[in-house]
Each structure stands twice: as C-alpha cells, then as structure tokens.
Amino acid sequence: MSTASGGAGLTESHLTHQLTDLGLEAGSVLLVHASLRSLGKVEGGAVTVLRALRRALGPDGTVIVPTFTSDNSDTSAAHRERVRGLSDEARAAFRRHMPPFDPATTPSTGMGVLAETIRLHPESLRSAHPQTSFAALGPRAVKVTADHSPDCHLGEQSPLARLYDLRAHILLLGVTFDSCTAFHLGEYRLDSPPRRSYRCVIHRDGRRQWWQYDDVALDDSDFAALGTDFEHADPAAVRVGTVGTARCRLLNLVNAVDHAQDWFPTHRGHRAADR
Template sequence: MTTTTAPTHTHTRSRLAGQLAELGVEREGVLLVHASMRTVGPVSGGVGAMVGALQDALGQGTLVVPSFTPENSDTSPHYLDRVRGLGERDREAVRASMPPFDPATSAAPSMGRLSEAVRLGEGAVRSGHPQTSFAALGPLARKLMADHSPDCHLGEDSPLARLYDLRAQVLMLGTGFDTCSAFHLGEYRVPAPPRRNYRCVVTAGGSRRWWEYEDIVLDDSDFAELGADFTRAGAGARIRTGQVGSSTSRLYPIVDAVDFAADWLPAHRAGAAARALCHSSG
C-alpha cells in the first residue's frame, strides 16, 4: 500500500530536504529508506535529486536501501509468477536465461528507481547476498555492508542487524508497511522460526551455477496488518508522519519496528495456523 496526495507542482531538492528534516531525519544518522518515487511526485532533477535531498538531510550520515534480486532465483514468488502456465521446456529456458548475481553489476529492478540510483551512486557499497543485498552511501556504508552471510537473507548476519545495532531510522517514503524489510529481522527473533530451502544463480570459480541453501521462511503477507498494529500500539507514538513531496511518509526507529514484530508475529501467526487447522476440510 502506498500513500500519496495529488501532485500539484514539481518538487525541488531543497524543499524535499527541508521536509525530511521537519519529519525528523537525524543529521549524521543512519537511514534505511523504502521509496516509491511515483507517490513522491515529479522532482526537479529526477531521482538523483531525491537521493541528494536525502543526503542533504543526513549531512555526514549514511543512506541505506534494499537492493534485492529475486529475478535470479527459481524459488522466489517473482519466478513462480513468471513461469505460471508454462511447460517444462519453457521453464527450463527461463532458468537458463537467468544471469548469476554480481554485486557490482546486477540490477535490482523490483526495488524501484531510488534504490537503483543509490546502488549506482558514486562511492556506493553493496552487500554480497545473492538475493537480498543492500546498498549504501556514506561514511558507514562499508561497515554496514560487510559480512552479509550468503545463507542469511535478513537476519543476524545481514545489514539489517547492523542497522539495529546502530539504532538506525527507517523512512517509508510514500510506501506502506507491507514493504517494511525491518519486520523480517523480527521473523528471525521469534522462537524456532520455520525454515526452508532457497535456490539462486551465482558465480563460483568463474562459472555460472545454481546454489541451494537453507534459511528461515520469509513471509511479508501480513506485514500490512502488523504495521497497522505497530502504529496503534505504544510504539506508534514514535512514528512520525508527514508530507515529503506529494507523499505521506513515515519515519520511525528500526529498533521499535523489529522488537514489535518479534513480539507480534508468534501470537498472530500461531493463531492464524490454528484457525486454519480448525477449519480444514482434511
């Protein structure tokens, strides 16, 4: 879900930076951004000016974005949607056409224009996970992006945990809580989270190959509901809402989001499973 007001004019970098400061973006801080440029509206200078406005608001802070690549996996919802209705030969053709992940060159088209602009920015650093990498600009970029374990999407060995340790802020720039990657770290912090196998294309020894690994089950299907409860709960007092460009945006501490999710998920998902079992026809 995204939130927006009808755009009435082209937004300038200086005005956007001022709105971000008014919203509460901390100078010299660390900021994780999920963005919809469509809801922000027209920006003079395009997406590069939006990146500049974020950097202006941060000063010497560090800007972080998701740079996920579900396009190189045959276990992702993206792939399953792409091959739905295809025969086995056509499925194999799709799999054969998938390029291996390269942190220096692999695009992340499903993450949106702002994430791609940060990834391609001068001095940007990208983490090494072949499906759920992040990209960052700023003095802490290299520290935050280092040591992203290839078998840990969004858990303790990922940039999300480093952002939590540094008490980063999260900015939902015209996007809804259904896109909140911070909630995924909460999934790792519930007791005995369910696990599954994942598979994607990587480069090993100079050759393209498929790699399979195990990690926890990632499920964002209830994140909008989780976000609504997060907003209503006591933590909601620390969620700041305001206009940035033509969008209604939200800013909050990542620690609050992760801790709330870790408490919320076990009860709500267990309850949903129990209800499904009670109503099962089998």
C-alpha cells in the same frame, strides 16, 4: 515550507526542508523504502531525492536501500509467475539462461528507481547476498554492508542486524508498512522460526552454478497489520508527515523490530511467502 506550485516540480531545497520537518536528523543512519511516483513531480527525479536525503542527513549520515534480486532464483514467486503457462522445454530453456548474481552489476528487482540510483552511485557499497543485498552511501556503509552471509537473508548476519546495532531509522517514503523489510529481523529472533529451502544461480569459482541453501521462511503477508499495531502501540516511535504529495513515516528501527518479535508469536501461524 510550501511545496512547488503550478507546473514547477519539487526541488532539492523543498525536499530537504520537508524531510527535516518529518524528523530526519544530521548524522543518522537511515534505511529508505521509497515510491518516487507518490512524491509528485520532482525536478531531476531520483538524483534530486538522493541529494535531498544526503543533505538532510549531513556528511556524517548514511543512507541505505534494499537492492533485492529475484531474477536469479527459481524458488521465488516472481520466477513462477514468469514461467507460468510455458512448456517444460521452455521452462528449462528459461532457467538455463537466467543470469548469475553479480553484486557489481546485477540490477535490483522491483525496489524502485531510488534504490537503483543509490546502487549505481560511484561511492555506493553493496552487500553480497545473491537475493537480499543492500546498498549504502555514507561513513557507515562499510559496517552496514560487510559480511552479509550468503545463507542469511535478513537475520543476524545481514545488514538489518547491523542497522539494529546502529539504532537506525526507517523512512517509508510514499510506501506503507507492507514494505518495512526490518520487520523480518523480528522473524529471525523468534524461537525456532520455520525454515525452507531457497535456490538461486550465482557465479562461483569462475563459473555459473546453482546454489541451494536453507534459511528462515520469510513472510510479509501480515506486515500491514503489524505496522498498524506498532503505530498504535508506540506512537512516539513513528513520525507521520507529507513529502511532496506522499504520505510518509519515519520509524525507529529498534522499536519496530522489537515490536515485531513480540507480535509474531500471537498473531500468525506457520505460513511463509515465497522469495
């Protein structure tokens, strides 16, 4: 189906047809990473995109987005960038005023407007991890978001493992394999993956407090290369198409995680990006 022409933007109907042509199926469980800017003009913006996704998935489908937060961590690369150049006194003051994570109110950091639109939806459920939460809409939302262990970012006690069990799909809507969070589950499934310490500020026992924990050292620096290899090795697991003006991919999450688990031992050393 053609896209809107002239000065008109994409409509919900346009987007629904294009998403269906890409391969979205009714009743699916779908993890979405999106750059709405890449779609071009959309009438109604992110709300319209969400409606199109839900329409394509139908009433039995579930849509999930990462709603990660870095503003409450002082061990993240984002935090170090914010305090770069500040005096010791200014750094200490900045740290004292960092807000604790609240799953009901804390906005996501750098996840995009669609993720925030889903997080703020009145029917949305959000997992409780203070750094790597996910928000979900649909009949599988409870199963996906429940019991996200606070010391497991993206492993067996996280929504990614539940999505694996549900044989979910991943939609890269105008973004590349660099954004494919599910690859991290492959890191957790390695034999003795490297670990590191993380620290963030939370609200517990009625007060603001800092909490430190150990978890797998997350590294997404080679996800572009991993994704390219996955697409070449298993082309049937990846559908490529255009939605609006955006190049998009629809992936089988199980295949992607399994490929990552096999790929990491022979393609990377023990390096880790900060979160």
